[in-house]
């Protein structure tokens with residue numbers, strides 16, 4: 118299982134061999150990862166991949182039966198109170214107490230967080246155009262998400278966990294949330310974990326990403342290294358046949374056909390440069406790999422050719438619809 122960095126002293130989160138079952142469902146399967154302090158870390162995966170389960174472990178809401186979890190150098194179970202004071206959390210669920218006014222929410226947060234910064238909360242209220250007198254019930258979904266974000270960040274947490282904060286919000290509300298993340302992190306050097314289906318946003322704000330699929334961590338790397346580690350080859354058949362075919366390169370993945378072109382992602386290496394394609398294949402183009410393409414390629418291959426094998430599968434209709442629902 119891959120880890121992003123090995124130096125545990127500079128890690129905000131260290132997870133080792135974490136496995137979580139819910140009855141027959143294997144929600145997390147031997148997940149190990151490290152999240153460096155000060156980074157914005159994107160957690161990606163299809164619906165039901167295990168993202169929320171992993172985040173709930175970081176919040177001390179699940180107790181690890183197999184594996185270990187360390188957050189800000191502490192156990193989120195044994196040192197829960199201490200850890201929670203240093204974490205800000207915003208989930209996709211609209212779970213704020215709607216009978217409160219914005220002012221009641223910030224006063225409540227002030228009473229539980231010793232490091233609550235009221236001036237910063239006011240500044241964020243002004244920026245988001247939230248009146249302290251407004252009842253949370255009368256705000257739009259986007260307004261409540263902004264109020265939730267203030268509650269999550271105005272105590273200046275060392276670790277901010279955002280579980281799909283943009284889902285169901287309009288582009289302006291999502292942008293507000295992203296701006297707040299960028300400000301919090303770039304100005305103060307704090308760590309953010311950002312679970313999302315919105316790959317463009319993840320590309321825009323994250324330093325590192327991990328892809329979780331069926332409970333397994335199948336990729337973990339700094340976004341800037343995607344280009345150094347992978348390339349995409351576009352192939353055509355010289356016999357002009359448009360028939361489906363297996364991928365001709367064994368360690369490639371994300372084999373995908375569109376009209377009369379096929380594409381695959383493969384690790385950049387001297388080996389890749391020496392590959393001679395068998396007849397009737399011809400490489401017509403080499404492209405940069407975007408985060409979206411890497412995600413699709415990883416998830417498609419895992420779906421179509423079994424959990425661990427890479428490179429030979431065809432995309433099925435089920436995966437195409439699931440991917441298009443999940444990606445934006």
Ligand SMILES: Nc1ncnc2c1ncn2[C@@H]1O[C@H](COP(=O)(O)OP(=O)(O)OP(=O)(O)O)[C@@H](O)[C@H]1O
Pocket residue numbers: 139142143144162163164165166167168169170171
């Ligand atoms: N408390 C629970 N009891 C039973 N099954 C659960 C529970 N929590 C999660 N699961 C199952 O574990 C798997 C992983 O769920 P999880 O919510 O972690 O996925 P996710 O990646 O966050 O999905 P989404 O993007 O849809 O929110 C799913 O199959 C889900 O049904």
